[in-house]
Amino acid sequence: MTTRTAELLMAILMGLLSVGLMWKSTELEIGWIPDRGPGGGAWPFWLSAVMLLCCLVTVYRWWRRATPQSRSEAEFMDRNTRRINFITVGSLVALLGLTHVIGIYFAIFFFLLFYIRFVGRHSWPLTGILSVATPIFLFFFFEALLRILLPKGYSEPLFYPLYRIIY
Numbered sequence: 436m437t438t439r440t441a442e443l444l445m446a447i448l449m450g451l452l453s454v455g456l457m458w459k460s461t462e463l464e465i466g467w468i469p470d471r472g473p474g475g476g477a478w479p480f481w482l483s484a485v486m487l488l489c490c491l492v493t494v495y496r497w498w499r500r501a502t503p504q505s506r507s508e509a510e511f512m513d514r515n516t517r518r519i520n521f522i523t524v525g526s527l528v529a530l531l532g533l534t535h536v537i538g539i540y541f542a543i544f545f546f547l548l549f550y551i552r553f554v555g556r557h558s559w560p561l562t563g564i565l566s567v568a569t570p571i572f573l574f575f576f577f578e579a580l581l582r583i584l585l586p587k588g589y590s591e592p593l594f595y596p597l598y599r600i601i602y
Contacts, residue, residue, distance in 0.1 A: 436510075436511045437507065437509065438478045438504050438507035438508070438509050438511045439505055439506065439507055440511070442502075442505060443497050446494045449489075450490035451484075451489045453483045453486040453490060454483075454487060456479060456480075456483035457484060459479075460477075460480035460566045463477060464476060464477070519554070522554055525544075526549060528542070529546070530542050530545075533545060536588045537575075537588045537589060537590050538585075538587035538588040538589070538590040539585045539586050540570040540585070541570070543569060544551070544566050544569075547562075547565055547566040547569055548562060551566065573585075574594075574597070578597075578601060579601045
């Protein structure tokens with residue numbers, strides 16, 4: 436597949452998704468509700484509408500061949516790019532699968548450990564710092580500040596002392 440073809444297909448796919456999101460958003464009020472503000476579907480609807488507009492602009496610019504991508508007949512993804520995408524998708528699937536078993540915070544730790552060190556080939560100190568600091572930051576951001584509980588799987592008992600501090 437050429438870069439030109441990929442650009443068109445992606446614009447069409449994203450445009451269709453935009454229309455679907457706009458349709459789904461209309462299940463809630465998308466207009467202004469007096470004395471309350473915008474309805475629950477307003478932001479999703481209008482953001483999807485802007486996304487659809489961007490897709491239409493992309494298709495128009497593709498048709499006019501106005502961008503380097505719209506003129507490119509080069510291969511969209513070479514062998515190395517496909518390999519990296521396969522590793523990335525596999526890693527994200529593993530992250531989602533591990534979330535149900537060991538919880539999101541430990542799954543993120545292992546994902547970052549693998550991805551930063553073995554895919555990104557960064558140093559162990561940087562890998563360690565980011566792999567430990569990110570789940571800790573996310574825990575306090577979601578659980579303490581936003582009061583949104585994320586799945587912890589079998590690791591839930593490890594968080595009980597932190598719950599006593601937070602709550």
